[in-house]
Amino acid sequence: MLRSLVPVLTVVAAIVGLWYLAAIWMNATWVYDQAAREGREVMLVDLVTETLHQERPVLPAPHQVAKGLYDGFFGQKVTSKRSLVYHGWVTLSATLLGFVMGSGLGILLAVGIVYNRAMDMSVMPWAIASQTIPILAIAPMIIVVLNSMGVQGIVPKAIISAYLSFFPVVVGMVKGLRAPDGMQLDLLRTYNASAVQTFAKLRLPSSMPYLFASLKVGVAASLVGTIVGELPTGAVAGLGSRLLSGSYYGQTVQIWAALFAAALLAASLVAIIGLAERVVLQRMGLVR
Amino acid sequence: MKGLAIMAAVAAAGFVADWRLGLVLAVWFGAWTLNAGLAEGRGPWVRRVVPLIFGITLLALWEMTVDLFEVNPVILPAPSAIWVQLIDSIPVLWADFVQTFVKGALSGYVLGCGAAIGTAILIDRSPFLQRGLLPVGNFVAALPIVGIAPIMVMWFGFDWHSKAAVVVVMVFFPVLVNMVAGLKATEPMQRDLMATYSASYWQTLLKLRLPAALPFLFNGLKIATTLALIGAIVAEFFGSPIVGMGFRITAEIGRLGLPMIWAEIAVAALAGSAFYGLVALIEKRMTFWHPSQRRQ
Structure with missing residues:
Protein backbone atom coordinates (compact mmCIF):
# COMPACT_ATOMS: atom_id res chain seq x y z
CA MET A 1 0.00 0.00 0.00
CA LEU A 2 2.62 2.50 1.13
CA ARG A 3 5.01 1.22 -1.52
CA SER A 4 2.74 2.42 -4.31
CA LEU A 5 1.94 5.77 -2.65
CA VAL A 6 4.94 7.59 -4.15
CA PRO A 7 4.34 6.35 -7.72
CA VAL A 8 0.62 7.15 -7.52
CA LEU A 9 1.32 10.66 -6.22
CA THR A 10 3.91 11.14 -8.98
CA VAL A 11 1.41 10.12 -11.64
CA VAL A 12 -1.30 12.35 -10.18
CA ALA A 13 1.16 15.27 -10.01
CA ALA A 14 2.15 14.65 -13.62
CA ILE A 15 -1.53 14.65 -14.65
CA VAL A 16 -2.14 17.96 -12.84
CA GLY A 17 0.99 19.45 -14.44
CA LEU A 18 -0.08 18.36 -17.92
CA TRP A 19 -3.54 19.72 -17.19
CA TYR A 20 -2.10 23.20 -16.40
CA LEU A 21 -0.02 23.18 -19.60
CA ALA A 22 -3.05 22.06 -21.61
CA ALA A 23 -5.15 24.81 -19.99
CA ILE A 24 -2.62 27.48 -20.98
CA TRP A 25 -2.38 26.10 -24.50
CA MET A 26 -6.12 25.69 -25.08
CA ASN A 27 -7.15 29.00 -23.57
CA ALA A 28 -4.38 30.97 -25.31
CA THR A 29 -6.40 31.69 -28.47
CA TRP A 30 -8.94 33.74 -26.58
CA VAL A 31 -6.22 35.72 -24.76
CA TYR A 32 -4.47 36.54 -28.04
CA ASP A 33 -7.79 37.59 -29.58
CA GLN A 34 -8.54 39.91 -26.66
CA ALA A 35 -5.03 41.37 -26.79
CA ALA A 36 -5.19 41.95 -30.55
CA ARG A 37 -8.53 43.75 -30.10
CA GLU A 38 -7.07 46.02 -27.44
CA GLY A 39 -3.88 46.39 -29.44
CA ARG A 40 -1.42 45.27 -26.79
CA GLU A 41 1.35 42.75 -26.72
CA VAL A 42 1.02 39.56 -24.68
CA MET A 43 4.00 38.67 -22.54
CA LEU A 44 4.49 35.12 -21.30
CA VAL A 45 3.58 36.10 -17.74
CA ASP A 46 0.36 37.76 -18.90
CA LEU A 47 -0.44 34.72 -20.99
CA VAL A 48 -0.13 32.36 -18.05
CA THR A 49 -2.10 34.50 -15.60
CA GLU A 50 -4.83 35.33 -18.10
CA THR A 51 -5.31 31.79 -19.40
CA LEU A 52 -5.66 30.42 -15.90
CA HIS A 53 -8.24 32.96 -14.69
CA GLN A 54 -10.84 33.16 -17.43
CA GLU A 55 -14.53 33.37 -16.78
CA ARG A 56 -15.46 30.70 -19.35
CA PRO A 57 -12.26 28.90 -20.28
CA VAL A 58 -12.10 26.18 -22.92
CA LEU A 59 -10.35 24.06 -20.33
CA PRO A 60 -10.62 25.31 -16.73
CA ALA A 61 -7.41 25.02 -14.73
CA PRO A 62 -7.40 22.58 -11.78
CA HIS A 63 -7.61 25.37 -9.20
CA GLN A 64 -10.69 26.79 -10.94
CA VAL A 65 -12.37 23.39 -10.82
CA ALA A 66 -11.38 23.04 -7.18
CA LYS A 67 -12.88 26.46 -6.45
CA GLY A 68 -16.02 25.49 -8.36
CA LEU A 69 -16.27 22.33 -6.27
CA TYR A 70 -15.66 24.25 -3.03
CA ASP A 71 -18.27 26.87 -3.92
CA GLY A 72 -20.66 24.12 -4.91
CA PHE A 73 -20.28 22.29 -1.63
CA PHE A 74 -19.77 25.06 0.90
CA GLY A 75 -20.55 28.31 -0.98
CA GLN A 76 -24.26 28.39 -0.17
CA LYS A 77 -26.97 26.66 1.77
CA VAL A 78 -27.36 22.99 0.89
CA THR A 79 -30.95 23.56 -0.23
CA SER A 80 -29.90 26.13 -2.81
CA LYS A 81 -30.35 25.25 -6.50
CA ARG A 82 -26.69 26.08 -7.04
CA SER A 83 -25.44 23.75 -4.34
CA MET B 1 -47.70 -31.81 -11.03
CA LYS B 2 -48.38 -29.47 -8.16
CA GLY B 3 -46.79 -26.68 -10.18
CA LEU B 4 -49.09 -27.41 -13.10
CA ALA B 5 -52.16 -27.30 -10.86
CA ILE B 6 -51.13 -23.94 -9.41
CA MET B 7 -50.50 -22.51 -12.89
CA ALA B 8 -53.90 -23.74 -14.11
CA ALA B 9 -55.57 -22.25 -11.03
CA VAL B 10 -53.89 -18.86 -11.53
CA ALA B 11 -54.82 -18.82 -15.23
CA ALA B 12 -58.41 -19.75 -14.38
CA ALA B 13 -58.56 -16.97 -11.80
CA GLY B 14 -57.26 -14.63 -14.50
CA PHE B 15 -60.09 -15.71 -16.84
CA VAL B 16 -62.64 -15.02 -14.15
CA ALA B 17 -61.25 -11.54 -13.47
CA ASP B 18 -60.76 -10.57 -17.11
CA TRP B 19 -60.67 -12.96 -20.08
CA ARG B 20 -57.79 -11.01 -21.66
CA LEU B 21 -55.66 -11.40 -18.55
CA GLY B 22 -56.54 -15.09 -18.47
CA LEU B 23 -55.49 -15.52 -22.10
CA VAL B 24 -52.13 -13.84 -21.50
CA LEU B 25 -51.51 -15.95 -18.40
CA ALA B 26 -52.54 -19.15 -20.21
CA VAL B 27 -50.08 -18.49 -23.06
CA TRP B 28 -47.31 -17.70 -20.56
CA PHE B 29 -47.88 -20.84 -18.49
CA GLY B 30 -48.26 -22.98 -21.62
CA ALA B 31 -44.94 -21.80 -23.01
CA TRP B 32 -43.31 -22.17 -19.60
CA THR B 33 -44.51 -25.75 -19.22
CA LEU B 34 -43.23 -26.53 -22.70
CA ASN B 35 -39.84 -25.06 -21.79
CA ALA B 36 -39.72 -26.88 -18.46
CA GLY B 37 -40.43 -30.13 -20.29
CA LEU B 38 -37.80 -29.42 -22.94
CA ALA B 39 -35.22 -28.44 -20.34
CA GLU B 40 -35.39 -31.95 -18.90
CA GLY B 41 -34.28 -33.37 -22.21
CA ARG B 42 -30.68 -33.90 -23.25
CA GLY B 43 -29.14 -33.00 -26.54
CA PRO B 44 -27.24 -30.10 -28.04
CA TRP B 45 -30.32 -28.56 -29.64
CA VAL B 46 -32.08 -28.05 -26.26
CA ARG B 47 -29.65 -25.29 -25.28
CA ARG B 48 -30.55 -23.39 -28.43
CA VAL B 49 -34.27 -24.03 -28.63
CA VAL B 50 -35.25 -23.21 -25.03
CA PRO B 51 -33.96 -19.60 -24.95
CA LEU B 52 -35.42 -19.10 -28.43
CA ILE B 53 -38.87 -20.22 -27.27
CA PHE B 54 -38.55 -17.95 -24.24
CA GLY B 55 -37.69 -14.95 -26.41
CA ILE B 56 -40.50 -15.64 -28.89
CA THR B 57 -42.96 -16.10 -26.01
CA LEU B 58 -42.00 -12.72 -24.56
CA LEU B 59 -42.49 -11.06 -27.95
CA ALA B 60 -45.84 -12.83 -28.42
CA LEU B 61 -47.01 -11.79 -24.95
CA TRP B 62 -45.94 -8.21 -25.65
CA GLU B 63 -47.91 -8.20 -28.91
CA MET B 64 -50.96 -9.80 -27.26
CA THR B 65 -50.93 -7.42 -24.32
CA VAL B 66 -50.71 -4.35 -26.52
CA ASP B 67 -53.47 -5.59 -28.86
CA LEU B 68 -55.87 -7.00 -26.26
CA PHE B 69 -55.62 -4.20 -23.74
CA GLU B 70 -55.37 -1.57 -26.51
CA VAL B 71 -52.31 0.06 -25.00
CA ASN B 72 -51.69 3.55 -26.32
CA PRO B 73 -48.84 3.33 -28.90
CA VAL B 74 -47.35 6.44 -27.31
CA ILE B 75 -46.65 4.35 -24.22
CA LEU B 76 -45.76 0.97 -25.69
CA PRO B 77 -45.91 0.14 -29.40
CA ALA B 78 -46.46 -3.48 -30.46
CA PRO B 79 -43.51 -5.46 -31.86
CA SER B 80 -45.28 -5.67 -35.22
CA ALA B 81 -45.55 -1.87 -35.36
CA ILE B 82 -41.86 -1.59 -34.49
CA TRP B 83 -41.01 -4.10 -37.22
CA VAL B 84 -43.03 -2.17 -39.81
CA GLN B 85 -41.29 1.04 -38.75
CA LEU B 86 -37.91 -0.70 -38.94
CA ILE B 87 -38.52 -1.92 -42.50
CA ASP B 88 -39.97 1.41 -43.62
CA SER B 89 -37.08 3.51 -42.38
CA ILE B 90 -34.08 1.38 -43.29
CA PRO B 91 -32.33 4.26 -45.15
CA VAL B 92 -32.64 6.56 -42.12
CA LEU B 93 -31.55 3.82 -39.71
CA TRP B 94 -28.60 2.98 -41.95
CA ALA B 95 -27.48 6.63 -42.05
CA ASP B 96 -27.77 6.81 -38.25
CA PHE B 97 -25.85 3.56 -37.91
CA VAL B 98 -23.00 4.79 -40.12
CA GLN B 99 -22.82 8.13 -38.28
CA THR B 100 -22.90 6.72 -34.74
CA PHE B 101 -21.36 3.29 -35.03
CA VAL B 102 -18.91 3.38 -37.93
CA LYS B 103 -17.74 6.98 -37.60
CA GLY B 104 -18.15 7.59 -33.87
CA ALA B 105 -17.88 4.34 -31.99
CA LEU B 106 -15.62 2.31 -34.27
CA SER B 107 -12.99 4.98 -34.95
CA GLY B 108 -12.92 5.88 -31.25
CA TYR B 109 -12.67 2.21 -30.34
CA VAL B 110 -9.70 1.60 -32.63
CA LEU B 111 -7.90 4.76 -31.48
CA GLY B 112 -8.59 4.21 -27.78
CA CYS B 113 -7.67 0.53 -27.73
CA GLY B 114 -4.57 1.18 -29.83
CA ALA B 115 -3.46 3.94 -27.47
CA ALA B 116 -4.13 1.75 -24.43
CA ILE B 117 -2.12 -1.17 -25.84
CA GLY B 118 0.74 1.16 -26.75
CA THR B 119 0.73 2.77 -23.31
CA ALA B 120 0.68 -0.63 -21.63
CA ILE B 121 3.74 -1.78 -23.60
CA LEU B 122 5.51 1.50 -22.84
CA ILE B 123 4.91 1.47 -19.10
CA ASP B 124 5.62 -2.25 -18.97
CA ARG B 125 9.35 -1.51 -18.75
CA SER B 126 8.92 0.73 -15.69
CA PRO B 127 7.59 -0.88 -12.52
CA PHE B 128 7.43 2.60 -11.01
CA LEU B 129 4.99 3.85 -13.66
CA GLN B 130 2.96 0.64 -13.37
CA ARG B 131 2.54 1.00 -9.65
CA GLY B 132 1.51 4.61 -10.21
CA LEU B 133 -0.74 4.23 -13.27
CA LEU B 134 -2.61 1.05 -12.38
CA PRO B 135 -4.43 2.33 -9.26
CA VAL B 136 -5.24 5.55 -11.14
CA GLY B 137 -6.48 3.51 -14.11
CA ASN B 138 -8.60 1.24 -11.93
CA PHE B 139 -10.02 4.30 -10.19
CA VAL B 140 -10.88 6.07 -13.42
CA ALA B 141 -12.44 2.90 -14.89
CA ALA B 142 -15.11 3.02 -12.13
CA LEU B 143 -16.01 6.67 -12.74
CA PRO B 144 -18.99 7.89 -14.78
CA ILE B 145 -16.82 8.86 -17.74
CA VAL B 146 -19.80 9.50 -20.03
CA GLY B 147 -19.98 12.80 -18.15
CA ILE B 148 -17.11 14.17 -20.24
CA ALA B 149 -19.42 14.09 -23.27
CA PRO B 150 -20.50 17.77 -22.96
CA ILE B 151 -16.85 18.84 -22.69
CA MET B 152 -15.85 16.85 -25.76
CA VAL B 153 -18.81 18.25 -27.70
CA MET B 154 -17.55 21.76 -26.84
CA TRP B 155 -14.01 20.98 -27.89
CA PHE B 156 -14.49 18.93 -31.03
CA GLY B 157 -17.83 20.17 -32.33
CA PHE B 158 -21.14 18.46 -32.99
CA ASP B 159 -19.94 15.97 -35.60
CA TRP B 160 -18.60 12.47 -34.99
CA HIS B 161 -15.16 13.66 -33.85
CA SER B 162 -16.45 14.57 -30.40
CA LYS B 163 -18.19 11.17 -30.13
CA ALA B 164 -15.00 9.37 -31.09
CA ALA B 165 -13.14 11.39 -28.43
CA VAL B 166 -15.60 10.31 -25.73
CA VAL B 167 -15.23 6.70 -26.86
CA VAL B 168 -11.42 6.96 -26.77
CA VAL B 169 -11.48 8.06 -23.13
CA MET B 170 -14.11 5.46 -22.19
CA VAL B 171 -12.34 2.43 -23.66
CA PHE B 172 -8.79 3.50 -22.75
CA PHE B 173 -8.64 2.53 -19.08
CA PRO B 174 -10.34 -0.90 -19.12
CA VAL B 175 -8.09 -1.98 -22.00
CA LEU B 176 -4.99 -0.50 -20.33
CA VAL B 177 -5.59 -2.28 -17.03
CA ASN B 178 -6.22 -5.62 -18.76
CA MET B 179 -3.24 -5.27 -21.08
CA VAL B 180 -0.84 -4.47 -18.22
CA ALA B 181 -2.13 -7.52 -16.34
CA GLY B 182 -1.72 -9.59 -19.51
CA LEU B 183 1.90 -8.55 -20.02
CA LYS B 184 2.62 -9.92 -16.55
CA ALA B 185 1.00 -13.27 -17.36
CA THR B 186 4.13 -15.13 -18.46
CA GLU B 187 5.74 -17.52 -16.02
CA PRO B 188 9.37 -17.24 -14.86
CA MET B 189 10.10 -20.60 -16.46
CA GLN B 190 8.98 -19.35 -19.86
CA ARG B 191 10.94 -16.13 -19.54
CA ASP B 192 14.02 -18.11 -18.47
CA LEU B 193 13.65 -20.24 -21.57
CA MET B 194 13.65 -17.12 -23.73
CA ALA B 195 16.72 -15.91 -21.83
CA THR B 196 18.56 -19.18 -22.54
CA TYR B 197 17.75 -18.61 -26.24
CA SER B 198 19.45 -15.21 -25.68
CA ALA B 199 16.28 -13.59 -27.05
CA SER B 200 16.28 -9.78 -27.04
CA TYR B 201 13.59 -7.73 -25.26
CA TRP B 202 11.66 -7.25 -28.49
CA GLN B 203 11.89 -10.92 -29.44
CA THR B 204 10.60 -11.96 -26.02
CA LEU B 205 7.84 -9.38 -26.32
CA LEU B 206 6.76 -10.47 -29.79
CA LYS B 207 7.03 -14.22 -29.42
CA LEU B 208 6.17 -14.85 -25.81
CA ARG B 209 4.65 -11.98 -23.87
CA LEU B 210 2.28 -10.50 -26.44
CA PRO B 211 0.70 -13.87 -27.29
CA ALA B 212 0.46 -14.66 -23.58
CA ALA B 213 -1.25 -11.30 -23.01
CA LEU B 214 -3.93 -11.92 -25.64
CA PRO B 215 -6.55 -13.61 -23.39
CA PHE B 216 -6.38 -10.67 -20.98
CA LEU B 217 -6.36 -8.14 -23.79
CA PHE B 218 -9.47 -9.63 -25.37
CA ASN B 219 -11.22 -9.49 -22.03
CA GLY B 220 -10.67 -5.72 -22.05
CA LEU B 221 -11.54 -5.41 -25.74
CA LYS B 222 -14.86 -7.19 -25.19
CA ILE B 223 -15.81 -4.91 -22.29
CA ALA B 224 -14.83 -1.96 -24.46
CA THR B 225 -17.23 -2.89 -27.30
CA THR B 226 -20.28 -2.12 -25.16
CA LEU B 227 -18.68 0.99 -23.68
CA ALA B 228 -17.89 2.32 -27.16
CA LEU B 229 -21.48 2.09 -28.32
CA ILE B 230 -22.82 3.60 -25.08
CA GLY B 231 -20.33 6.46 -25.31
CA ALA B 232 -21.17 7.26 -28.91
CA ILE B 233 -24.94 7.23 -28.31
CA VAL B 234 -24.94 9.17 -25.04
CA ALA B 235 -22.53 11.79 -26.41
CA GLU B 236 -25.14 12.57 -29.06
CA PHE B 237 -27.61 13.52 -26.34
CA PHE B 238 -25.42 16.58 -25.71
CA GLY B 239 -25.44 17.82 -29.29
CA SER B 240 -25.10 16.27 -32.72
CA PRO B 241 -25.71 16.90 -36.40
CA ILE B 242 -29.20 15.89 -37.59
CA VAL B 243 -28.18 12.26 -38.04
CA GLY B 244 -27.15 9.59 -35.57
CA MET B 245 -28.79 7.07 -33.26
CA GLY B 246 -28.68 9.24 -30.14
CA PHE B 247 -29.96 12.24 -32.09
CA ARG B 248 -32.83 10.20 -33.55
CA ILE B 249 -33.83 8.95 -30.11
CA THR B 250 -33.96 12.45 -28.61
CA ALA B 251 -35.66 13.90 -31.69
CA GLU B 252 -38.35 11.19 -31.82
CA ILE B 253 -39.03 11.58 -28.11
CA GLY B 254 -40.07 15.15 -28.82
CA ARG B 255 -42.53 13.89 -31.48
CA LEU B 256 -43.57 10.86 -29.39
CA GLY B 257 -42.51 8.60 -32.26
CA LEU B 258 -42.08 5.57 -30.00
CA PRO B 259 -41.93 2.92 -32.78
CA MET B 260 -38.96 4.74 -34.32
CA ILE B 261 -37.16 4.85 -30.94
CA TRP B 262 -37.72 1.13 -30.46
CA ALA B 263 -36.49 0.47 -33.99
CA GLU B 264 -33.36 2.50 -33.20
CA ILE B 265 -32.87 0.52 -29.99
CA ALA B 266 -33.26 -2.73 -31.90
CA VAL B 267 -30.54 -1.58 -34.30
CA ALA B 268 -28.32 -0.59 -31.36
CA ALA B 269 -28.85 -3.98 -29.70
CA LEU B 270 -28.09 -5.78 -32.95
CA ALA B 271 -24.98 -3.69 -33.57
CA GLY B 272 -23.81 -4.16 -29.98
CA SER B 273 -24.14 -7.93 -30.01
CA ALA B 274 -22.66 -8.21 -33.51
CA PHE B 275 -19.67 -6.09 -32.48
CA TYR B 276 -19.16 -8.17 -29.35
CA GLY B 277 -19.59 -11.38 -31.34
CA LEU B 278 -17.02 -10.25 -33.88
CA VAL B 279 -14.41 -9.51 -31.20
CA ALA B 280 -15.22 -12.85 -29.53
CA LEU B 281 -14.75 -14.60 -32.88
CA ILE B 282 -11.35 -12.96 -33.42
CA GLU B 283 -10.46 -13.98 -29.86
CA LYS B 284 -11.37 -17.57 -30.64
CA ARG B 285 -9.16 -17.54 -33.72
CA MET B 286 -6.18 -15.90 -32.02
CA THR B 287 -6.21 -17.59 -28.61
CA PHE B 288 -7.16 -21.09 -29.73
CA TRP B 289 -4.40 -22.46 -27.47
CA HIS B 290 -5.90 -21.09 -24.25
CA PRO B 291 -7.67 -23.58 -21.91
CA SER B 292 -10.87 -21.51 -21.92
CA GLN B 293 -11.15 -21.91 -25.72
CA ARG B 294 -10.57 -25.65 -25.91
CA ARG B 295 -13.55 -27.78 -26.74
CA GLN B 296 -14.89 -29.74 -23.80
Missing part, protein backbone atom coordinates in the same frame (compact mmCIF):
# COMPACT_ATOMS: atom_id res chain seq x y z
CA LEU A 84 -23.70 20.59 -5.47
CA VAL A 85 -24.82 18.96 -2.23
CA TYR A 86 -28.42 19.43 -3.31
CA HIS A 87 -27.86 18.11 -6.82
CA GLY A 88 -25.61 15.34 -5.56
CA TRP A 89 -28.31 14.21 -3.14
CA VAL A 90 -30.93 14.16 -5.89
CA THR A 91 -28.67 11.91 -7.93
CA LEU A 92 -27.55 9.82 -4.98
CA SER A 93 -31.05 9.07 -3.71
CA ALA A 94 -32.25 7.87 -7.11
CA THR A 95 -29.05 5.84 -7.54
CA LEU A 96 -29.40 4.15 -4.16
CA LEU A 97 -33.08 3.36 -4.63
CA GLY A 98 -32.40 1.92 -8.07
CA PHE A 99 -29.33 0.03 -6.94
CA VAL A 100 -31.17 -1.63 -4.05
CA MET A 101 -34.08 -2.58 -6.33
CA GLY A 102 -31.85 -3.79 -9.14
CA SER A 103 -29.43 -5.83 -7.07
CA GLY A 104 -32.23 -7.28 -4.91
CA LEU A 105 -34.13 -8.47 -7.97
CA GLY A 106 -30.89 -9.63 -9.52
CA ILE A 107 -30.07 -11.81 -6.51
CA LEU A 108 -33.60 -13.26 -6.52
CA LEU A 109 -33.40 -14.08 -10.22
CA ALA A 110 -29.96 -15.64 -9.73
CA VAL A 111 -31.35 -17.93 -7.02
CA GLY A 112 -34.17 -18.90 -9.37
CA ILE A 113 -31.73 -19.58 -12.19
CA VAL A 114 -29.52 -21.77 -10.03
CA TYR A 115 -32.41 -23.85 -8.68
CA ASN A 116 -34.62 -24.08 -11.76
CA ARG A 117 -33.24 -25.68 -14.88
CA ALA A 118 -35.92 -24.31 -17.19
CA MET A 119 -35.33 -20.79 -15.87
CA ASP A 120 -31.58 -21.21 -16.31
CA MET A 121 -31.87 -22.28 -19.92
CA SER A 122 -34.54 -19.70 -20.81
CA VAL A 123 -33.24 -16.59 -19.08
CA MET A 124 -29.49 -16.96 -18.75
CA PRO A 125 -28.54 -16.61 -22.44
CA TRP A 126 -30.61 -13.42 -22.63
CA ALA A 127 -29.08 -12.04 -19.44
CA ILE A 128 -25.60 -12.59 -20.85
CA ALA A 129 -26.52 -11.21 -24.27
CA SER A 130 -28.06 -8.12 -22.67
CA GLN A 131 -24.63 -7.16 -21.36
CA THR A 132 -23.47 -6.48 -24.91
CA ILE A 133 -26.39 -4.15 -25.62
CA PRO A 134 -26.18 -0.40 -25.01
CA ILE A 135 -29.11 -0.43 -22.57
CA LEU A 136 -28.44 3.17 -21.67
CA ALA A 137 -29.94 4.20 -25.01
CA ILE A 138 -33.46 3.52 -23.73
CA ALA A 139 -33.04 5.77 -20.69
CA PRO A 140 -34.60 8.88 -22.27
CA MET A 141 -37.52 6.83 -23.52
CA ILE A 142 -38.29 5.35 -20.10
CA ILE A 143 -38.25 8.83 -18.57
CA VAL A 144 -40.59 10.30 -21.17
CA VAL A 145 -42.99 7.34 -21.25
CA LEU A 146 -43.30 7.22 -17.48
CA ASN A 147 -43.71 10.98 -17.48
CA SER A 148 -46.64 10.69 -19.89
CA MET A 149 -48.16 8.09 -17.56
CA GLY A 150 -47.90 10.55 -14.70
CA VAL A 151 -44.91 9.02 -12.93
CA GLN A 152 -42.37 11.69 -12.11
CA GLY A 153 -39.56 12.47 -9.75
CA ILE A 154 -37.24 9.88 -8.35
CA VAL A 155 -38.93 6.69 -9.61
CA PRO A 156 -38.17 6.83 -13.38
CA LYS A 157 -34.49 7.52 -12.73
CA ALA A 158 -34.40 4.75 -10.13
CA ILE A 159 -35.91 2.32 -12.65
CA ILE A 160 -33.15 3.08 -15.15
CA SER A 161 -30.45 2.70 -12.54
CA ALA A 162 -32.07 -0.52 -11.29
CA TYR A 163 -32.13 -1.85 -14.83
CA LEU A 164 -28.43 -1.12 -15.29
CA SER A 165 -27.31 -2.72 -12.03
CA PHE A 166 -29.64 -5.71 -12.52
CA PHE A 167 -27.74 -7.73 -15.15
CA PRO A 168 -24.21 -7.52 -13.73
CA VAL A 169 -25.58 -8.74 -10.38
CA VAL A 170 -27.51 -11.62 -11.99
CA VAL A 171 -24.50 -12.84 -13.94
CA GLY A 172 -22.08 -12.46 -11.02
CA MET A 173 -24.42 -14.01 -8.48
CA VAL A 174 -25.19 -17.04 -10.68
CA LYS A 175 -21.46 -17.59 -11.00
CA GLY A 176 -21.08 -17.26 -7.24
CA LEU A 177 -23.93 -19.60 -6.32
CA ARG A 178 -22.41 -22.19 -8.67
CA ALA A 179 -18.93 -21.73 -7.15
CA PRO A 180 -19.11 -24.70 -4.70
CA ASP A 181 -17.63 -27.74 -6.40
CA GLY A 182 -19.12 -31.21 -6.60
CA MET A 183 -17.15 -32.46 -3.61
CA GLN A 184 -18.65 -29.85 -1.27
CA LEU A 185 -22.17 -30.43 -2.58
CA ASP A 186 -21.68 -34.18 -2.12
CA LEU A 187 -20.54 -33.63 1.46
CA LEU A 188 -23.74 -31.75 2.29
CA ARG A 189 -25.69 -34.54 0.62
CA THR A 190 -24.04 -37.10 2.92
CA TYR A 191 -25.14 -34.87 5.82
CA ASN A 192 -28.68 -35.20 4.46
CA ALA A 193 -28.90 -31.41 4.19
CA SER A 194 -32.10 -29.99 2.78
CA ALA A 195 -32.08 -27.62 -0.19
CA VAL A 196 -32.57 -24.63 2.13
CA GLN A 197 -29.67 -25.73 4.33
CA THR A 198 -27.40 -26.25 1.32
CA PHE A 199 -28.32 -22.78 0.16
CA ALA A 200 -27.81 -21.07 3.53
CA LYS A 201 -24.69 -22.89 4.61
CA LEU A 202 -22.80 -23.51 1.38
CA ARG A 203 -24.04 -21.71 -1.72
CA LEU A 204 -24.78 -18.30 -0.20
CA PRO A 205 -21.52 -17.98 1.76
CA SER A 206 -19.37 -19.08 -1.16
CA SER A 207 -21.09 -16.60 -3.46
CA MET A 208 -20.09 -13.58 -1.36
CA PRO A 209 -16.83 -12.67 -3.16
CA TYR A 210 -18.63 -12.80 -6.51
CA LEU A 211 -21.57 -10.83 -5.15
CA PHE A 212 -19.39 -7.98 -3.92
CA ALA A 213 -17.42 -7.85 -7.16
CA SER A 214 -20.62 -7.53 -9.16
CA LEU A 215 -22.14 -5.05 -6.67
CA LYS A 216 -19.18 -2.75 -7.32
CA VAL A 217 -19.78 -2.93 -11.06
CA GLY A 218 -23.51 -2.54 -10.48
CA VAL A 219 -23.32 0.58 -8.33
CA ALA A 220 -21.05 2.32 -10.83
CA ALA A 221 -23.50 1.40 -13.61
CA SER A 222 -26.41 2.62 -11.45
CA LEU A 223 -24.84 6.04 -11.05
CA VAL A 224 -24.21 6.36 -14.79
CA GLY A 225 -27.83 5.35 -15.40
CA THR A 226 -29.16 7.99 -13.04
CA ILE A 227 -26.98 10.72 -14.54
CA VAL A 228 -28.08 9.86 -18.07
CA GLY A 229 -31.68 9.59 -16.83
CA GLU A 230 -31.48 13.19 -15.67
CA LEU A 231 -30.63 14.52 -19.12
CA PRO A 232 -33.96 14.43 -20.99
CA THR A 233 -36.22 15.89 -18.32
CA GLY A 234 -35.08 19.40 -19.20
CA ALA A 235 -32.34 19.71 -16.61
CA VAL A 236 -34.35 20.20 -13.43
CA ALA A 237 -32.13 18.75 -10.72
CA GLY A 238 -29.28 16.34 -10.28
CA LEU A 239 -25.67 16.13 -11.40
CA GLY A 240 -26.70 15.10 -14.92
CA SER A 241 -28.77 18.25 -15.26
CA ARG A 242 -25.80 20.33 -14.06
CA LEU A 243 -23.77 18.81 -16.90
CA LEU A 244 -26.51 19.57 -19.43
CA SER A 245 -27.24 23.13 -18.31
CA GLY A 246 -23.50 23.80 -18.14
CA SER A 247 -23.14 22.70 -21.74
CA TYR A 248 -26.13 24.82 -22.82
CA TYR A 249 -24.74 28.00 -21.30
CA GLY A 250 -21.03 27.35 -21.87
CA GLN A 251 -20.31 27.24 -18.13
CA THR A 252 -17.26 25.02 -18.35
CA VAL A 253 -16.30 25.35 -14.70
CA GLN A 254 -19.79 24.17 -13.75
CA ILE A 255 -19.48 21.12 -16.03
CA TRP A 256 -16.12 20.16 -14.59
CA ALA A 257 -17.29 20.69 -11.01
CA ALA A 258 -20.36 18.49 -11.64
CA LEU A 259 -18.14 15.89 -13.31
CA PHE A 260 -15.80 15.77 -10.34
CA ALA A 261 -18.71 15.66 -7.91
CA ALA A 262 -20.04 12.64 -9.84
CA ALA A 263 -16.59 11.06 -9.77
CA LEU A 264 -16.35 11.61 -6.00
CA LEU A 265 -19.80 10.07 -5.58
CA ALA A 266 -18.90 7.03 -7.68
CA ALA A 267 -15.59 6.56 -5.90
CA SER A 268 -17.16 6.76 -2.44
CA LEU A 269 -19.98 4.36 -3.38
CA VAL A 270 -17.47 1.82 -4.68
CA ALA A 271 -15.28 2.40 -1.63
CA ILE A 272 -18.21 1.80 0.76
CA ILE A 273 -18.99 -1.50 -0.95
CA GLY A 274 -15.30 -2.37 -0.87
CA LEU A 275 -15.26 -1.69 2.86
CA ALA A 276 -18.37 -3.82 3.43
CA GLU A 277 -16.73 -6.51 1.34
CA ARG A 278 -13.60 -6.49 3.47
CA VAL A 279 -15.56 -6.60 6.73
CA VAL A 280 -17.89 -9.39 5.58
CA LEU A 281 -15.17 -11.53 4.05
CA GLN A 282 -13.00 -11.08 7.12
CA ARG A 283 -15.83 -12.17 9.41
CA MET A 284 -16.35 -15.18 7.20
CA GLY A 285 -12.68 -16.04 7.26
CA LEU A 286 -12.29 -15.74 3.49
CA VAL A 287 -9.43 -13.21 3.74
CA ARG A 288 -6.31 -13.80 5.70
